[in-house]
Amino acid sequence: MNSKIDFSPIDGGQPILKWQFDLFVQASQKIVASTGFESVLRVLAETALEVMRGTEANWGVFDHRCENFMEFYKPKLGWQKSSQIFPLKTSMIAPNNIPNIVRIFEFDSNSLGRSIFGFIPLINGRTEPVAFLQVYSNENLDLPLKQTLPVLQGLSDLGSKAIQPYIFEMDSNHSPCFCFQGSNQRDDSVGSNANQLRLLADRVQARKVIESQQKWLETILDTLKVPVFFLEPGTGHILFSNRVATKLGPGVVPRDIPNSKWSSDSRLTDENDQTLTLDQIPSIRAARGENLNGVPFVWHTPAMRYSFLVDAEFLQGKHGHPSTILMVYRDVTKLKEAEDKLHAAIIAHDEFLTIASHQLKTPLTPIKLQTDNLKLLIRAGKSDKITPEKISKVVDLCNDRIIHLTSIIEDILDVSRITRGHFRVNLGSCDLAEIIHGVVDGRRESASRANCKMTLDISSPVVGNFDRQRIEQALGNIMTNAIKYSPGNNIKVTLTRNHEIATISVEDNGVGIPKEDLFRIFYRFERVNGDQRIAGLGLGLFVARSIVEAHRGKIWVHSELKRGSTFFIELPLLPKLVRRIQ
Amino acid sequence: MNMKLAKNIFVIEDDSYTQTSLTEVLADQGYLVVGAKDGEEALALLTDTDDESLPGVILLDLMMPVMDGYAFRSAQLDDRRLAKIPTFLLSAADGLVEKCSELKMDGIVKKPVDLEYLLNLILKYCT
Numbered sequence: 001m002n003s004k005i006d007f008s009p010i011d012g013g014q015p016i017l018k019w020q021f022d023l024f025v026q027a028s029q030k031i032v033a034s035t036g037f038e039s040v041l042r043v044l045a046e047t048a049l050e051v052m053r054g055t056e057a058n059w060g061v062f063d064h065r066c067e068n069f070m071e072f073y074k075p076k077l078g079w080q081k082s083s084q085i086f087p088l089k090t091s092m093i094a095p096n097n098i099p100n101i102v103r104i105f106e107f108d109s110n111s112l113g114r115s116i117f118g119f120i121p122l123i124n125g126r127t128e129p130v131a132f133l134q135v136y137s138n139e140n141l142d143l144p145l146k147q148t149l150p151v152l153q154g155l156s157d158l159g160s161k162a163i164q165p166y167i168f169e170m171d172s173n174h175s176p177c178f179c180f181q182g183s184n185q186r187d188d189s190v191g192s193n194a195n196q197l198r199l200l201a202d203r204v205q206a207r208k209v210i211e212s213q214q215k216w217l218e219t220i221l222d223t224l225k226v227p228v229f230f231l232e233p234g235t236g237h238i239l240f241s242n243r244v245a246t247k248l249g250p251g252v253v254p255r256d257i258p259n260s261k262w263s264s265d266s267r268l269t270d271e272n273d274q275t276l277t278l279d280q281i282p283s284i285r286a287a288r289g290e291n292l293n294g295v296p297f298v299w300h301t302p303a304m305r306y307s308f309l310v311d312a313e314f315l316q317g318k319h320g321h322p323s324t325i326l327m328v329y330r331d332v333t334k335l336k337e338a339e340d341k342l343h344a345a346i347i348a349h350d351e352f353l354t355i356a357s358h359q360l361k362t363p364l365t366p367i368k369l370q371t372d373n374l375k376l377l378i379r380a381g382k383s384d385k386i387t388p389e390k391i392s393k394v395v396d397l398c399n400d401r402i403i404h405l406t407s408i409i410e411d412i413l414d415v416s417r418i419t420r421g422h423f424r425v426n427l428g429s430c431d432l433a434e435i436i437h438g439v440v441d442g443r444r445e446s447a448s449r450a451n452c453k454m455t456l457d458i459s460s461p462v463v464g465n466f467d468r469q470r471i472e473q474a475l476g477n478i479m480t481n482a483i484k485y486s487p488g489n490n491i492k493v494t495l496t497r498n499h500e501i502a503t504i505s506v507e508d509n510g511v512g513i514p515k516e517d518l519f520r521i522f523y524r525f526e527r528v529n530g531d532q533r534i535a536g537l538g539l540g541l542f543v544a545r546s547i548v549e550a551h552r553g554k555i556w557v558h559s560e561l562k563r564g565s566t567f568f569i570e571l572p573l574l575p576k577l578v579r580r581i582q
Numbered sequence: 583m584n585m586k587l588a589k590n591i592f593v594i595e596d597d598s599y600t601q602t603s604l605t606e607v608l609a610d611q612g613y614l615v616v617g618a619k620d621g622e623e624a625l626a627l628l629t630d631t632d633d634e635s636l637p638g639v640i641l642l643d644l645m646m647p648v649m650d651g652y653a654f655r656s657a658q659l660d661d662r663r664l665a666k667i668p669t670f671l672l673s674a675a676d677g678l679v680e681k682c683s684e685l686k687m688d689g690i691v692k693k694p695v696d697l698e699y700l701l702n703l704i705l706k707y708c709t
Contacts, residue, residue, distance in 0.1 A: 358676075362674055365603070369600070369697055397602075
């Protein structure tokens with residue numbers, strides 16, 4: 001039940017009667033099912049009036065919208081004489097935020113020779129409070145209207161400076177019901193009923209100001225992109241969460257339940273993936289009054305994980321506001337992701353440098369061995385062993401290895417150019433068939449060393465606009481991979497033409513590529529199979545892809561593990577626009 | 583594979599240029615070199631070799647297809663007959679000292695290879 005009514009008397013007032021209590025219970029139960037003040041009011045009024053008609057009691061139900069209420073109920077209740085209904089603008093008591101209190105006050109009107117008692121139970125409706133007022137004299141609780149009228153009139157006179165009673169007639173046998181409206185005229189005499197009421201009205205006014213400030217603050221907080229919460233100290237109930245906070249994560253942040261009881265599919269951990277115990281959860285620590293400064297935690301939801309830093313501070317109650325805990329989440333998910341990516345990039349670069357240095361040292365080894373050998377033979381006086389044939393062989397080998405070294409260095413430089421967007425292709429008319437023959441011939445030596453048999457399926461020239469050197473490079477890289485990953489197997493290169501599109505395929509029956517790696521291999525520093533045992537920089541396919549894409553072509557691969565791979569390059573014969581590779 | 587290996591040098595290395603050069607150069611310096619292009623081939627050769635024909639020194643590369651240097655070394659150490667052959671790391675990789683001790687090897691030959699250093703090492707173990 002949202003609204004609770006406390007019927008115990010305060011300030012020495014009289015306890016509410018049983019039937020009145022029952023009435024309010026009945027009424028307030030209906031409040032729960034209601035959606036707004038007006039409907040609450042109607043429910044209450046209807047209930048109250050039904051009871052009133054069946055008893056000797058007198059009831060009035062009013063609020064600052066009393067006018068509407070009157071209009072609404074007038075015909076129902078048979079109040080035809082509008083002159084009997086004073087125009088109400090604001091209610092004396094009504095809009096108040098003092099929940100759960102029955103305020104009892106006494107009109108001690110000596111001038112009239114009798115006392116009038118009134119009690120005003122204040123009920124917090126869902127959106128606004130409801131005020132009831134019943135007034136009766138100490139002489140005759142069941143005061144007929146005719147007798148009461150002068151009393152009321154006197155009361156009205158008394159209160160005219162501060163309060164304005166509104167009286168309406170139910171019927172001649174029943175006491176009237178009425179309510180009071182705060183007046184602008186002031187009676188400052190201390191202790192006067194009018195003053196009491198005015199003070200109450202002032203409080204109501206002050207509360208309205210606070211409410212308006214609160215609304216303003218909430219509007220501002222709602223515009224913030226940072227999740228902000230106000231927690232109730234101790235329980236951790238969320239009293240307020242701004243828009244971002246409410247929509248945080250996969251669902252809506254629960255309100256009205258202690259944060260220790262939040263249940264969800266998600267899991268809270270620290271940065272090292274250790275599940276947080278209840279005592280470690282930042283919002284629970286905050287609810288206990290602990291000031292938090294950038295406490296990290298990770299929220300694992302079925303959809304994704306969020307990284308937060310939490311700040312929290314206990315705000316003492318001031319200016320009519322209760323003590324609150326201000327808690328702010330700093331969403332560092334993207335920052336964390338960027339950090340992780342950066343970390344991965346640094347690791348990839350480190351690994352690249354290690355592999356690169358290894359790759360550069362490998363072709364240097366035979367060169368160094370051969371030159372050292374010549375030096376040692378000369379030093380040992382065995383120059384006769386250095387025959388012209390031997391020199392020629394050594395020179396050939398060194399030359400071959402230097403060309404290989406140069407191509408590795410070129411690959412590294414190309415990657416740098418591609419990354420910086422400085423990679424261009426220079427188109428010229430050339431025949432793809434001729435290019436393929438050249439590339440295959442250039443790899444016969446390494447293919448034979450790897451016991452690979454190379455076959456070509458090219459029927460006719462395919463002439464188009466290409467950067468000859470770059471296409472040779474792209475195809476060369478694919479061929480090198482094919483030889484590297486399928487030693488002792490066959491490699492078949494095919495060239496076909498379909499209208500204005502040429503397709504080259506390089507098929508091997510080597511080790512193949514796992515499915516999960518198929519998309520990865522065309523990216524920088526990624527190596528087929530991620531296999532550290534097979535030498536390679538992980539740049540060849542990235543460079544090949546960049547070259548093909550610069551020709552407005554496509555590159556892809558079909559592969560089956562342990563069965564082999566087929567790489568396809570599709571090139572338009574006349575690429576219309578060659579863009580810079582980003 | 584009934585090859586007889588003399589007290590010679592056994593090079594396990596996938597880079598055929600390095601393999602060829604080591605064979606040629608060490609031949610010029612008076613040694614006989616037998617090579618294998620990966621750990622598997624090397625194990626097969628060594629298993630088929632009589633005790634007296636086992637090599638005096640093994641030079642072992644780490645990064646190789648099929649069976650890499652780590653796997654070969656592990657298999658070698660499991661075979662009492664082969665475990666006692668002095669084995670050297672032949673590599674361009676990083677952190678060779680740690681790898682050498684981790685693999686319980688007898689020493690390191692860094693790539694690019696300094697021939698004089700290699701010859702001194704062989705001399706020490708092959709006499």
